[in-house]
Amino acid sequence: MSAHSGSDLRILAPGLPGLAEPLDPQALAARHPLWAADVEALGPWRLEQGQGGQVWLPEALQDADVAVCGPCASTMDVARELVQRGGLGPFGSVIAPAQTLGRGQLRRAWLSAPGNVLATLVCPPAQGLWNDLRPLVLGHLLAEALEGVCPGVRVKWPNDLLLDDRKIGGILVEERAEGILAGVGLNLAWAPAEQDLRGGHGVAAGAIAPAGGGPGPLGLWLRLVNHLETGYMTLLETFSPSEFLRIFQTRLAWMGRNVLVQEGANVRYAAKISGVSGKGGLLLDRDGKEMLLLAGDVTPL
Numbered sequence: 001m002s003a004h005s006g007s008d009l010r011i012l013a014p015g016l017p018g019l020a021e022p023l024d025p026q027a028l029a030a031r032h033p034l035w036a037a038d039v040e041a042l043g044p045w046r047l048e049q050g051q052g053g054q055v056w057l058p059e060a061l062q063d064a065d066v067a068v069c070g071p072c073a074s075t076m077d078v079a080r081e082l083v084q085r086g087g088l089g090p091f092g093s094v095i096a097p098a099q100t101l102g103r104g105q106l107r108r109a110w111l112s113a114p115g116n117v118l119a120t121l122v123c124p125p126a127q128g129l130w131n132d133l134r135p136l137v138l139g140h141l142l143a144e145a146l147e148g149v150c151p152g153v154r155v156k157w158p159n160d161l162l163l164d165d166r167k168i169g170g171i172l173v174e175e176r177a178e179g180i181l182a183g184v185g186l187n188l189a190w191a192p193a194e195q196d197l198r199g200g201h202g203v204a205a206g207a208i209a210p211a212g213g214g215p216g217p218l219g220l221w222l223r224l225v226n227h228l229e230t231g232y233m234t235l236l237e238t239f240s241p242s243e244f245l246r247i248f249q250t251r252l253a254w255m256g257r258n259v260l261v262q263e264g265a266n267v268r269y270a271a272k273i274s275g276v277s278g279k280g281g282l283l284l285d286r287d288g289k290e291m292l293l294l295a296g297d298v299t300p301l
Helices: 025-029 033-042 075-084 134-148 217-238 241-251
Strands: 010-012 045-050 053-058 066-068 093-095 117-123 154-156 160-163 166-176 179-186 258-263 267-276 282-286 289-293 297-300
Touching: 025 033, 033 217, 066 217, 075 093, 075 117, 075 166, 075 179, 093 217, 117 134, 117 217, 134 154, 134 160, 134 166, 134 179, 134 217, 134 241, 154 241, 241 267
Parallel strands: 010 066, 066 093
Antiparallel strands: 010 053, 045 053, 093 117, 117 179, 154 160, 160 166, 166 179, 258 267, 258 297, 267 282, 282 289
8 A cells, every 4th residue: 555645635534533523435425415426426436545644545636635524623623733734735625524613704603514615725825915815816716716617606895705696605714823724615505594694694695506416515626726726826926916906896796886884793884885995995985985894794785
């Protein structure tokens, strides 16, 4: 049995004690028909010794640093541990069939179900303003990459993904000592019902392929991470931050529309979205006066 370097697609057979359960292709396929389709499409699978323990590898190795872990509390926690161990590099990622403590913006719980995409990406370092614009860049690139699956995806500032004004995904960027991680949740097969969302939530949830057609979670994620890596490097090498922001505005949800703005727990007002600032804040027109939103939430009126 050869030793696997750990830079390709692999299933973490022993899991991570205290973080993720053990997993094998058969157990992964049993999680959801979409996962079963992924396992079959990439198989057959073989068990090998990896740097951190045994891993299941697909017959045709994938040129993607993706670790599939068993059910976990959060893929963010698993990714952080793998980065600390040296088992995950820039643009490497973790994806799981289920997580119990997923979270979104403002520490809100991220509701999900088997068949959805639950992943965390290791972000590379960036210089200056690009670092501040990272959430917008990731949102733009994910929306761009989803065009082949569900055309018309828009970005709800700063980094939620909308399809037909329904939220199909979200991104949470966290910077820690281990590096910058981006948690990504996509409603591929299931979306929470309105009554299950937080009180006052103004955007209904939607799913990309509720009937189960199209790619599975792993197949879709492999497509997305490939585009994220190539698109990220192309953006930084080809465009200035201001040029990117002009491109981003073409995908900005509710441009020119009236929205309800919420800043903190008690500040709410109506305004019109007029664009994004040079540093990525949301520009608003409130009764003819330009305002800048740096943190908060907007929903359509």
